[in-house]
Amino acid sequence: MKDAAPQTIHLADYAPPPWLVERVELTFRLAPTATRVLSRIRFVPNPATSDRRFFLHGEGLKTLSARIDGAEVTPREVPGGIEADVPDGAFTWEAEVEVDPAGNTALEGLYMSNGMYCTQCEAEGFRKITWYPDRPDVMAPFRVRIESDLPVLLSNGNPAGSGDGWAEWDDPWPKPAYLFALVAGDLVAHRDTFVTMSGREVALGIWVRAGDEDRCAFAMEALKASMRWDEEVYGREYDLDVFNIVAVDDFNMGAMENKGLNIFNSALVLASPDTATDATFERIEAVIAHEYFHNWTGNRVTCRDWFQLCLKEGLTVYRDQQFTSDMRSAAVKRIEDASLMRTRQFREDGGPLAHPVRPESFVEINNFYTITVYEKGAELIGMLKRLVGDDGYRKAVDLYFQRHDGEAATIEDWLAAFEEATGRDLSQFKLWYSQAGTPRLTVSEQWEDGTYTLTFRQETPPTPGQTDKQPLVIPLAVGLLNPNGDEVVPTTVLEMTKEEQSFTFDGLASRPVPSILRNFSAPVRLDRATTDAERAFLLAHDTDPYNKWDAGRALAMSALTAAATDGTAPGADYLDGLGRTLRDETLDPAFRALVLSLPSEDEIAQALHAAGTTPDPDAIHAGRRAVQEAIAGAHEATLADLHERMQPTGPYRPDADDAGRRSLANAALALLTRIDGGARARTQFAAADNMTQSVAALAALLAIGAGEDQSQTYHDRWQGERLVMDRWFGLRAGLAPAEQALDTTQELARHPAFHWKTPNRFRALVGGFANNHAGFHRADGRGYEFVTDWLLKLDPLNPQTAAGMSKVFETWGRYDAERQGKIRACLRRIAGTDRLSRDLGEMVQRMLG
Numbered sequence: 100m101k102d103a104a105p106q107t108i109h110l111a112d113y114a115p116p117p118w119l120v121e122r123v124e125l126t127f128r129l130a131p132t133a134t135r136v137l138s139r140i141r142f143v144p145n146p147a148t149s150d151r152r153f154f155l156h157g158e159g160l161k162t163l164s165a166r167i168d169g170a171e172v173t174p175r176e177v178p179g180g181i182e183a184d185v186p187d188g189a190f191t192w193e194a195e196v197e198v199d200p201a202g203n204t205a206l207e208g209l210y211m212s213n214g215m216y217c218t219q220c221e222a223e224g225f226r227k228i229t230w231y232p233d234r235p236d237v238m239a240p241f242r243v244r245i246e247s248d249l250p251v252l253l254s255n256g257n258p259a260g261s262g263d264g265w266a267e268w269d270d271p272w273p274k275p276a277y278l279f280a281l282v283a284g285d286l287v288a289h290r291d292t293f294v295t296m297s298g299r300e301v302a303l304g305i306w307v308r309a310g311d312e313d314r315c316a317f318a319m320e321a322l323k324a325s326m327r328w329d330e331e332v333y334g335r336e337y338d339l340d341v342f343n344i345v346a347v348d349d350f351n352m353g354a355m356e357n358k359g360l361n362i363f364n365s366a367l368v369l370a371s372p373d374t375a376t377d378a379t380f381e382r383i384e385a386v387i388a389h390e391y392f393h394n395w396t397g398n399r400v401t402c403r404d405w406f407q408l409c410l411k412e413g414l415t416v417y418r419d420q421q422f423t424s425d426m427r428s429a430a431v432k433r434i435e436d437a438s439l440m441r442t443r444q445f446r447e448d449g450g451p452l453a454h455p456v457r458p459e460s461f462v463e464i465n466n467f468y469t470i471t472v473y474e475k476g477a478e479l480i481g482m483l484k485r486l487v488g489d490d491g492y493r494k495a496v497d498l499y500f501q502r503h504d505g506e507a508a509t510i511e512d513w514l515a516a517f518e519e520a521t522g523r524d525l526s527q528f529k530l531w532y533s534q535a536g537t538p539r540l541t542v543s544e545q546w547e548d549g550t551y552t553l554t555f556r557q558e559t560p561p562t563p564g565q566t567d568k569q570p571l572v573i574p575l576a577v578g579l580l581n582p583n584g585d586e587v588v589p590t591t592v593l594e595m596t597k598e599e600q601s602f603t604f605d606g607l608a609s610r611p612v613p614s615i616l617r618n619f620s621a622p623v624r625l626d627r628a629t630t631d632a633e634r635a636f637l638l639a640h641d642t643d644p645y646n647k648w649d650a651g652r653a654l655a656m657s658a659l660t661a662a663a664t665d666g667t668a669p670g671a672d673y674l675d676g677l678g679r680t681l682r683d684e685t686l687d688p689a690f691r692a693l694v695l696s697l698p699s700e701d702e703i704a705q706a707l708h709a710a711g712t713t714p715d716p717d718a719i720h721a722g723r724r725a726v727q728e729a730i731a732g733a734h735e736a737t738l739a740d741l742h743e744r745m746q747p748t749g750p751y752r753p754d755a756d757d758a759g760r761r762s763l764a765n766a767a768l769a770l771l772t773r774i775d776g777g778a779r780a781r782t783q784f785a786a787a788d789n790m791t792q793s794v795a796a797l798a799a800l801l802a803i804g805a806g807e808d809q810s811q812t813y814h815d816r817w818q819g820e821r822l823v824m825d826r827w828f829g830l831r832a833g834l835a836p837a838e839q840a841l842d843t844t845q846e847l848a849r850h851p852a853f854h855w856k857t858p859n860r861f862r863a864l865v866g867g868f869a870n871n872h873a874g875f876h877r878a879d880g881r882g883y884e885f886v887t888d889w890l891l892k893l894d895p896l897n898p899q900t901a902a903g904m905s906k907v908f909e910t911w912g913r914y915d916a917e918r919q920g921k922i923r924a925c926l927r928r929i930a931g932t933d934r935l936s937r938d939l940g941e942m943v944q945r946m947l948g
């Protein structure tokens with residue numbers, strides 16, 4: 100087999116597979132460095148094409164034998180795989196190959212983690228296991244036999260027999276190879292059952308290393324809640340007799356939806372009050388739901404090709420967001436999601452890595468598991484639902500499932516289901532899938548004789564490879580308040596379809612105050628000339644929780660950018676408005692916590708850049724701190740009261756109410772620590788009986804350059820707990836005072852527990868440091884050099900994680916010429932390195948432009 104040189108793949112070149120697979124039978128004889136994989140695959144000609152080229156993908160496979168219809172063959176090696184001459188009609192391919200799971204550090208295909216065998220096949224890992232048409236539009240039922248002395252042997256589907264040293268699994272549902280999974284190890288199960296809507300009992304298991312079994316209960320409850328929710332809200336029932344989840348320590352991503360056998364990064368399964376924070380509990384619940392929901396959106400209906408990734412990911416993220424809204428607070432969830440879009444997705448969409456929700460070309464598909472595909476993809480589903488209404492949405496999704504069950508579909512198929520079910524023409528809406536960049540919406544107002552007119556103008560800035568942009572259809576949820584704060588026009592969805600468009604409201608007694616883009620009704624940047632007084636008015640009176648929060652956010656941002664540029668102290672509109680919000684006991688504590696928490700330094704840099712000012716990382720750091728001190732000084736009594744009163748009483752519970760109270764108490768603590776020398780945080784750390792309270796106290800101390808003792812105590816207590824120690828590395832590097840951050844991080848990199856080959860630990864330390872905005876962007880460029888050295892060290896072993904981490908450089912264009920030069924020099928150093936992976940190579944080329 101020849102190495103495939105990096106090649107650009109284009110959506111426009113899609114061609115159907117010449118051969119389809121009727122059935123796959125695999126036997127695995129597991130051995131750490133020499134696992135044998137025997138395959139028996141029934142191929143049939145694809146009636147949809149006359150092409151009959153027989154090509155199988157494969158990478159790093161040692162072929163021991165290959166047969167077609169029982170006769171030995173010698174396939175021809177071609178880039179990325181092999182070709183062979185085959186009969187005109189159906190035939191059976193058999194091969195025996197050898198692979199080396201213990202030597203597989205890239206964590207794609209079959210690999211080992213802590214003595215257990217596991218697989219990761221999305222997107223193109225199956226070709227590292229055996230020869231196969233490794234593309235998602237080839238779907239087949241799989242039968243798998245595993246031979247090993249290990250006690251637990253798992254694969255997809257239903258159990259089909261087991262004995263001494265072997266087990267067989269049968270998956271009747273046709274699936275693409277990327278959903279294949281195998282796990283073998285010395286594992287223990289946390290078990291439960293679920294009875295589906297039609298009365299079938301499903302055996303549930305969460306498989307973990309011995310010692311972790313008492314940390315699975317929360318994930319199991321989340322799984323059962325997800326299964327019920329999908330039945331109730333989408334009418335989707337589970338379709339196998341068993342559903343297994345396995346926790347793995349070495350994993351490049353969060354989790355994977357393999358049919359009937361989800362594999363999770365252990366950080367997203369294992370949780371107990373003393374080791375996991377509230378945020379981790381919430382994330383676990385969401386990711387368990389996400390992977391489970393893929394059973395219908397991704398597995399039963401899959402993607403025709405990888406350009407359609409958002410078909411499964413955008414929809415599944417949208418579904419997990421709906422689930423979390425139903426399980427917790429819908430308002431808080433919407434603010435969290437919108438905030439993620441506005442920070443991280445807008446950052447991607449406005450930089451050198453911008454790409455459409457459905458990209459049109461790629462070199463390495465692993466580089467496109469992005470926040471744009473996932474989160475902006477989910478926003479597109481939300482907009483569709485807003486445009487067609489709840490009933491239309493449900494009808495369309497039902498039609499999509501009915502039509503495409505068992506198939507590999509496209510965005511065109513998805514939109515066609517909506518068009519047919521609702522009668523709506525979605526041709527303009529489709530542009531959202533192909534046009535990259537965040538539309539900027541400017542607003543002007545007119546008031547005359549009781550008529551109020553809002554005029555919007557949309558403009559999408561150019562993005563790499565896309566200079567001309569067309570107007571998009573934008574659902575704009577708008578409400579109007581009168582000057583005494585009453586709502587005079589409740590939320591109305593205006594549909595903007597042109598570059599410039601006006602909407603009028605008649606019969607108003609006085610000039611209203613508009614509340615625009617309620618509930619973040621479209622992923623756009625709203626640009627409206629307004630005053631701090633009006634923002635404070637909306638913070639006090641808006642009935643839409645997202646816009647109420649956004650008004651507070653805008654006040655905070657204007658205080659922070661002023662502090663970071665000319666050192667101005669925050670004004671009364673912000674400080675008084677914040678005080679009133681904090682004291683308003685009718686408001687959910689979680690909501691108040693969101694209003695109280697300040698934008699990050701990275702977000703401030705983004706806001707300054709968007710306003711045409713070059714961000715100065717040190718000034719931002721100092722300005723943010725000054726604003727924190729001003730808030731704490733102005734509201735010390737209120738904050739102290741909240742810190743004390745909001746602590747939930749009774750045993751720790753990770754539910755939304757208690758977590759919300761703790762988040763408000765801890766947001767107050769972070770501010771108080773700025774002015775009390777750390778006294779309250781030390782007390783809280785010493786008394787804490789759960790991880791949320793300990794971490795909040797430790798973080799507050801580290802942020803003021805204190806907390807050495809607490810950090811040591813935490814380290815000594817938790818050094819045997821890998822997930823808790825990941826957090827320690829991240830906090831230390833992320834919160835060290837800017838001028839010490841690099842030294843601290845370098846010292847941590849020499850810590851015996853810095854297992855850099857484990858992606859979670861690598862991300863905790865290197866990613867933690869890059870999150871330390873002023874530390875990473877130190878003027879001498881040594882922060883950039885440090886990260887570059889580590890990317891180059893990791894790349895030969897684990898290209899996917901190295902490439903993912905390289906995104907810390909995507910914001911280079913924001914900074915001054917000196918810093919830009921230093922970052923670009925690092926990117927060029929990477930680009931010029933011999934034997935660079937396709938993954939990292941593509942990323943740095945795109946960032947260099």
Ligand code: 0A1
Binds near residue numbers: 352355356468
């Ligand atoms: N489909 C998974 C995420 C995932 C993607 C790629 C992976 O390896 C390249 C692993 C997992 C999800 O959406 O959860």
Ligand code: ZN
Binds near residue numbers: 389393411412
């Ligand atoms: Zn997913």
